Each structure stands twice: as C-alpha cells, then as structure tokens.
C-alpha cells in the first residue's frame with residue numbers, strides 16, 4: 001500500500017499490512033493477478049505531467065496509476081468512477097476514497113467486459129455468456145494452426161469482429177511494440193463469432209423453445225462454417241536410441257500389412273495414409289505391425305471420419321518414434337447444432353429455410369437467423385435488443401460504436417440515431433412475406449447481432465443402436481457412443497413408464513433389450529441350481545442343471561431373470577449369503593419365441 005512510485009519496492013510487489021494479526025505480508029511470487037487503479041491522492045499530478053505524456057507507462061511511473069493485488073485491494077476504498085470522487089465534494093458521499101477505477105466496466109473480468117450492454121442483462125445471463133458460451137464458442141484461436149497437431153480442435157472459417165466496441169476490447173492487445181511496427185501485428189481479438197442479421201419473429205413455428213431458424217443461402221455462402229481437426233497418435237520403440245535390440249522381443253514397426261481389423265486401402269507402404277485421403281469409419285489411420293505378424297494398427301471408431309490433413313513423424317526423449325495423423329472435417333451448420341448470442345441466449349438450429357421464403361424488408365434485407373420473441377420476457381436480456389439496434393446504427397455509418405457496460409448510450413440516443421437514418425425508431429422493420437409478396441401487417445424487429453457457434457454439434461452426439469456390444473460383467477449394453485453403446489434408461493425414465501402403466505414396455509426396455517438371462521431354481525430347497533457336468537452310472541457324463549443342496553436333478557425349473565440379478569445372487573453366494581427363490585407356475589402359457 002501507499003505510494004509505490006517512490007518506494008524502494010518494485011511496483012509488482014504487493015505489501016499487505018494486517019493490523020488484526022499484527023503482520024506485514026509481502027507477495028512477490030509470479031503469476032499473481034494485479035489490476036490497475038487510479039491513486040486518488042496523486043491525481044493532481046496529472047496536470048504537471050512533463051511532456052504531456054499520458055501513456056499508461058508514464059502514468060504508472062508517476063504514481064497516478066498503481067497495480068493492486070487481491071490482498072491490497074481489501075484495504076482500498078475504490079470509487080467506481082471519477083464522478084463518484086466529485087460527488088464526495090458536494091457532500092453527497094462522505095466516503096474518502098483511496099483509489100478509483102479507470103473505467104466503470106473494469107470491475108468485470110475479460111470475458112464479461114466484452115459483452116455489449118452487459119449491465120442491461122440479467123446477471124445470470126451475463127454469467128452464462130462469460131463463463132460458458134465464451135469458452136465453447138468456435139473462433140480462430142491460434143495463429144499457427146498449420147503446424148499444430150491438436151487432438152481435437154475447431155476453427156471458424158470466416159471469423160468477424162463485432163460492429164460494437166467496448167472499452168475493454170479496445171484495451172486488449174499487446175503493448176510494447178515500437179512505433180511504426182505496431183501495424184504488422186494486428187491486435188488480438190477476443191471475439192469468436194460472426195455478425196448475423198437476426199430477426200425476432202415466429203417463423204412457421206420452427207423456432208419453438210429456443211430453437212432457431214437459419215437462412216440456408218447464408219450457410220451456403222459460408223456463414224458459421226468451421227473446420228474440425230482430430231489427430232491420432234501412435235508410437236514405436238526407436239531401436240537406435242535404445243542401443244541394442246533386446247532379445248526375444250517382438251519389435252513393432254509402422255508399415256502396411258493386410259489387417260484383419262480394418263481397411264488399409266488408403267495407406268501407403270510406410271503405414272501412413274496419403275495427404276487428402278478420405279478415411280471413413282473402420283479404416284486404418286496408422287498401420288503398425290509386429291515382426292511376429294501381430295496387428296497393432298490404429299483404427300477409426302464408428303463415429304470418426306475425415307480427410308488426411310497432415311502426417312507428422314517425430315521422436316521424443318523417451319526413445320520412442322511417434323507418428324501423428326490429423327484428419328480434417330469441414331462442417332457447415334446442420335440441424336441440432338448449437339448457437340448463442342453474447343447475452344446467454346443459446347439455442348439449437350431447428351430449421352434451414354430457403355432465402356426466398358423469409359420475410360424481406362424494403363431494402364431487400366433478409367434475416368440470417370430468426371429467434372423466437374418468447375426468449376426475451378423471462379430471460380430479461382434487453383441488452384441483445386440494444387446490441388441489435390446499436391449495430392444497425394453502426395452499420396448505417398454512425399460514429400457511436402461503444403457498448404461498454406455501465407457507460408452505454410441511452411436508449412434515446414440509439415433510437416434517435418436510427419430515426420435520423422430514416423429507420424423506425426425502435427429497430428422494427430416493415431417486411432413483406434417471402435412466399436406471397438404481401439406486406440406483413442406487423443413490424444418485425446431486425447438488426448445485426450453478434451452470434452457464436454458453440455462446439456456442441458449434432459454430428460458428435462447422434463447415437464443409435466439395436467443390439468450391440470454388452471459389458472462382459474453385467475451383460476448390460478455399454479454406454480460408450482464410439483463403441484455402439486446404448487442410452488441409459490435410468491430411474492426417472494423407469495418412473496415415467498410405471499406412472500403410465502406401460503408395464504410391458506418397461507419389461508422390454510429393462511429386460512428383453514438389456515441383460516435378459518435365465519437361471520435354474522430347485523423347487524424343493526428353493527436354492528439356485530447350477531448347470532454342471534456330472535457322471536452318471538454307466539460311465540457317461542451328462543451336462544444339465546443340478547441342485548448341490550439336494551444332490552438331485554428332480555423338480556428343477558428354469559426362470560427368466562436379468563443377468564444383473566443373477567450376478568448379485570452369485571456375488572452374495574460367494575460371501576456366504578444364499579438367496580432363496582419362491583417360484584410359481586405361470587398361469588398363461590408363454591408365447592413361443
């Protein structure tokens with residue numbers, strides 16, 4: 001605390017005086033989060049700053065701005081904005097401030113400070129965007145995608161900068177480049193998405209419950225198209241690095257061999273696919289086999305496919321040679337893909353409509369996205385409407401581009417701007433029916449809104465099976481989508497069927513289609529009877545159910561049970577607990593199956 005500009009400490013060192021514990025704590029460890037605040041006591045110095053240098057660095061050196069750590073911050077009286085310092089003079093606020101925010105929006109974090117009109121939205125919606133959707137949005141995250149081998153990434157083909165700006169988005173970027181060279185490195189953008197023309201309308205009912213209707217022509221022009229890259233890695237021992245070859249060891253090498261586990265049509269002799277090869281599920285991506293002939297190839301699972309983007313061969317320090325094959329997939333939005341605005345309004349694509357069927361404005365503008373008006377009243381996100389209205393103004397050439405939280409334009413300023421440009425004040429548009437050409441009686445709100453494509457895609461989630469692999473222990477269907485697994489039919493779903501009285505359906509779901517099995521019960525002692533092989537007089541051996549308690553084969557019946565129940569019975573038996581089964585004859589004859 002205090003005037004660090006004249007102190008002997010480095011300005012990144014944090015000093016906390018804790019009166020309660022009679023301690024002074026000094027923090028100088030790397031990676032601490034510090035944030036800049038104005039020092040109220042030194043604000044007067046700003047007038048006499050020599051050379052009129054008002055750069056951040058100069059303000060920092062002169063002690064006008066100070067970097068505050070989380071512990072120090074507890075003892076600061078921080079004004080939210082300059083105007084709160086002046087209010088103090090008028091006697092409205094008796095508070096004596098020690099520090100002041102540089103901008104009112106700087107009390108928000110990075111991903112929140114770039115939300116336009118965040119202060120007009122419900123807090124929960126702002127959190128949805130800043131914590132969830134901003135992380136899931138597909139953008140252009142790296143500048144070196146061509147030399148990277150990521151296990152799983154998405155890249156947006158045509159990322160855009162939003163029309164609006166915020167104070168925080170202006171401040172982001174790397175300082176310290178000498179003047180004149182700054183133009184070479186563009187400022188990093190922290191926005192992942194595109195500016196779409198969004199209409200708020202009920203479009204034939206295809207945007208119910210947060211789903212949205214998109215313009216097929218826009219998608220065909222490349223809107224929200226993205227590239228999905230997935231890499232497969234495999235390694236072999238490097239014989240030279242290991243020195244000598246260990247005896248009796250089956251050396252494994254990359255190479256093409258006739259594999260029994262999958263197709264090798266796209267592989268070259270070295271065991272790797274050629275660049276541009278179109279691999280489908282079931283194909284071998286990396287061919288690898290042992291000298292003994294054992295097949296160690298890497299195969300594509302049933303949901304995986306793509307074009308070979310690159311093949312990388314390298315070695316690591318642990319004496320392994322490894323190969324990475326990257327597969328590329330181009331994905332245009334399809335039904336079920338998820339999108340979100342910057343105001344926590346997420347939705348899935350419900351219908352792809354042809355451009356000619358959308359309502360169009362006098363200028364011939366057709367929406368890219370149509371969202372349902374019901375998304376607004378309960379969610380309380382007027383920020384999105386303000387964004388669209390301001391975006392419309394900016395698109396018409398307005399100079400007011402800022403949508404910084406807490407210091408946004410007034411609604412009047414935004415509406416006046418639209419009015420001056422000859423538009424309806426409230427952003428509504430007179431539209432014509434695309435099918436009939438007739439004027440639509442009601443006006444429709446339309447405007448450019450920044451939309452994000454989220455990485456939850458229908459293609460990665462679609463799941464289906466009739467019969468397939470089962471878990472070896474429980475004999476119930478496996479859950480894994482890549483291995484043709486099933487979908488869990490849980491307790492709540494079970495409760496639904498019980499409530500409906502759909503007993504036969506429930507039986508089918510939980511028994512016939514799951515782990516249907518049979519076991520034998522001795523009706524005399526009510527214990528479980530096992531199928532064993534035993535000798536019979538005459539020297540022969542026969543196999544069949546046998547009660548070890550009664551030592552007889554008399555009166556043993558077969559019952560249908562789920563394998564899970566049988567397993568439980570056997571596990572309890574192994575712990576010395578025997579279950580007894582009451583059985584009775586089924587009255588109705590069983591239908592032959």
Ligand SMILES: [Zn+2]
Pocket residue numbers: 522523524525526527547548549550551
């Ligand atoms: Zn028995």
